[in-house]
Amino acid sequence: MKKLICIILVICTFAALSACGPAANEQSAVFKPALDTAASCSITVAGSYDNFEALEAEFDRFNEFYPNVKLSYVKLDDYNNTLVTALKGNDKPNIFFSYAWMIGNEKYKDVFALAEDLSDPKLGLDLKCIRSGLINRDAEGHVMMVPVFSRTYGMLVNNDLFKKENLKVPTNLTELLSVCREFKNKGYKNPMMGYSVKSSSCLMNTVAYPIFLATLSKNSEALQNANKLDPSAGEYMKPALEAVKKLIDNGCVDLSECDKIEDNYTKVILRFFEGDVPMMICTGDTVSGTKKREKQSEAFTNAPFDYTFSPIAATEEGGYFIDSPSVEFSVNTSCNDLDMTNEFIRFLIRKDELNNMASVKRLVTPTSDLSFDSVYAPFGSVPSERIISPEVLGITDPLTVQIRLASFYVGKGEMTIDEAAAKYGTLE
Numbered sequence: 001m002k003k004l005i006c007i008i009l010v011i012c013t014f015a016a017l018s019a020c021g022p023a024a025n026e027q028s029a030v031f032k033p034a035l036d037t038a039a040s041c042s043i044t045v046a047g048s049y050d051n052f053e054a055l056e057a058e059f060d061r062f063n064e065f066y067p068n069v070k071l072s073y074v075k076l077d078d079y080n081n082t083l084v085t086a087l088k089g090n091d092k093p094n095i096f097f098s099y100a101w102m103i104g105n106e107k108y109k110d111v112f113a114l115a116e117d118l119s120d121p122k123l124g125l126d127l128k129c130i131r132s133g134l135i136n137r138d139a140e141g142h143v144m145m146v147p148v149f150s151r152t153y154g155m156l157v158n159n160d161l162f163k164k165e166n167l168k169v170p171t172n173l174t175e176l177l178s179v180c181r182e183f184k185n186k187g188y189k190n191p192m193m194g195y196s197v198k199s200s201s202c203l204m205n206t207v208a209y210p211i212f213l214a215t216l217s218k219n220s221e222a223l224q225n226a227n228k229l230d231p232s233a234g235e236y237m238k239p240a241l242e243a244v245k246k247l248i249d250n251g252c253v254d255l256s257e258c259d260k261i262e263d264n265y266t267k268v269i270l271r272f273f274e275g276d277v278p279m280m281i282c283t284g285d286t287v288s289g290t291k292k293r294e295k296q297s298e299a300f301t302n303a304p305f306d307y308t309f310s311p312i313a314a315t316e317e318g319g320y321f322i323d324s325p326s327v328e329f330s331v332n333t334s335c336n337d338l339d340m341t342n343e344f345i346r347f348l349i350r351k352d353e354l355n356n357m358a359s360v361k362r363l364v365t366p367t368s369d370l371s372f373d374s375v376y377a378p379f380g381s382v383p384s385e386r387i388i389s390p391e392v393l394g395i396t397d398p399l400t401v402q403i404r405l406a407s408f409y410v411g412k413g414e415m416t417i418d419e420a421a422a423k424y425g426t427l428e
Contacts, residue, residue, distance in 0.1 A: 031347050033065045034124070040068035041337040043344055046086060046093035047327070048079035054360035061356075062347050069340060084110050087332050094341040098145040098330040100136050100390075101397035112144050116331040116342075119143040123342050129351045130366045133389025134325050144330055146349055149363040151284040151326035152379060153206040154319070155192065155312050160305035161278050169378075170313045173243070180252035183278050189254055192247065194281035195268050196258035196411070203258060204244045204411035205404040206281050207312055210320035211240035212403045213388050213395065226424075227396045234424030237403060241410045241417045243314040248411055255412065265289055273297035275305060281312065285326060287375060288362045310378040321382040323389045326363055402427050 045055060052073045059071035074093070076082050086093060087110075098115070102108040118125055119142055127135060127143065134147045157169055165186055170176035183191040194203030215236050216223040226233035247253050261267050265286055270293060272280040287309045294300050311319025329348075331341055347353065351367045358365035362373055390400075405427040409415040420427070 031065065031350065035339060035343050037066055038068060039066065039340060041340050042070045043337065043341055044093045045073045045095040046076050047073065047097035048075065050075055054357040057360055058348055058353055058357060062344055071344070087111065087114050087334065092332055092335050094335040094337065095329050095331055095345065098328045100325060103136065104396065114332050114334055115144040116333045117142040117144065118146050118331065124346050125349045129368055131323065131368050133323050133392045134366050136391045145328035147325035147328045147366040148354060149326040149358060149361060150366045151324055152322050152364060153210055153283050154309050156272050156280040156282060156287065157308050157310050158275065158278055158305055159307060169310055172313050172316050172318050174316065176313045177250050177252065180250060184251055188276065188278060190257045190277065192252045192279045192281055193258055193271065193277050195261045195264045196255055199405055199408045201408065202264055202283050203281050204407035206283060207244050207247060207314050208240035208407035209403055210322050210388065211243055211314060212237055213322065213390060213393065214320060215239055217388060217393055223393065226399050227394065229398055229402065229425035231425050234421035237406055237421050237424060238417055240403065241406060241420060244407050244411045245417065266293065269293045270297050273300035275299055275303055284309065284364055291362050307375065308378055309375050311382055318386060319382065321379050321387045323387055325366065325391065
């Protein structure tokens with residue numbers, strides 16, 4: 001009888017926990033309208049994307065609560081130069097794309113003068129659902145933009161080629177160099193590819209940028225000097241530039257083949273889908289276009305293969321996960337129907353909605369649960385000490401430009417490492 005009573009108590013306890021646990025979680029995730037659901041108005045989101053199906057899906061979900069609210073997305077031509085004018089015009093958008101590199105830039109002073117402080121408790125945004133390293137706060141602690149996607153740097157990996165040649169995806173620099181040699185010995189002319197024609201290309205920078213940030217993260221004075229474009233900070237670029245040169249010198253990258261790729265996005269993806277490239281260096285923004293272009297590639301349609309996006313193991317300790325915002329939203333305080341605009345933002349900045357958008361767009365979710373699309377799975381195993389948030393470090397856009405240019409010139413053989421380091425702050 002005692003045993004029977006104990007068993008019954010245990011069952012009741014588990015039943016109670018099962019009933020309370022999920023219900024509590026579901027309750028916290030449920031969106032409850034705060035305004036009149038019969039309200040009628042129009043909300044426009046302005047951005048630089050040609051189209052935004054992932055956001056339009058969220059419009060439909062929001063309309064389940066507010067059926068009379070018309071939401072639309074518009075692309076602004078020459079976005080960076082026309083944004084200020086649009087925000088003050090007759091058809092001013094309610095919400096607009098914003099980027100961390102705009103902060104501190106005099107050109108965008110008027111943009112942030114119109115941006116709402118999204119950390120205001122009155123708005124009720126669940127900013128805690130977003131990884132803290134992605135949230136950019138100004139000197140007063142205000143949040144003028146909130147990330148809806150994040151990005152990182154790495155390489156697309158053709159896993160089927162690795163299996164075919166009985167090789168493993170490299171986890172450190174020694175393994176990377178060895179794998180490249182093995183692929184070359186097996187007839188693969190260019191083990192690692194990427195767009196490399198212009199200085200805006202991400203081939204060399206995707207290798208160098210994470211290493212440079214890691215170096216600066218260990219030295220606060222060096223970081224300050226680098227942000228101020230002090231020439232002395234050029235010394236701290238050298239480990240990153242040496243990694244770039246090592247990959248070039250060891251034949252991991254054939255620049256003559258890379259130069260045949262015409263852009264950093266569609267052409268990179270379609271070249272990778274040809275199926276003969278073991279590793280394609282790119283950013284997460286490029287990866288976002290892979291799913292849509294699988295059907296556009298005749299080669300991939302005829303011979304599909306398994307692929308993932310992995311860190312580039314360009315150091316002996318392994319690769320890095322640079323956890324950085326990709327697209328952020330700001331609210332225009334001068335827009336019409338500001339209350340309903342804030343209601344939509346409150347609806348959107350929730351774990352489920354952000355994860356849904358990331359899944360549709362195939363970008364990394366900014367939420368704290370790191371629920372990756374399977375293509376991003378390799379980044380899920382990067383240890384915390386190798387995850388770097390540029391926003392937390394305080395990395396500025398001029399610094400980013402300098403390492404991008406330096407890695408390009410060194411990678412292309414137009415400068416030595418010492419020459420590039422000596423010109424830090426003046427590279428253009």
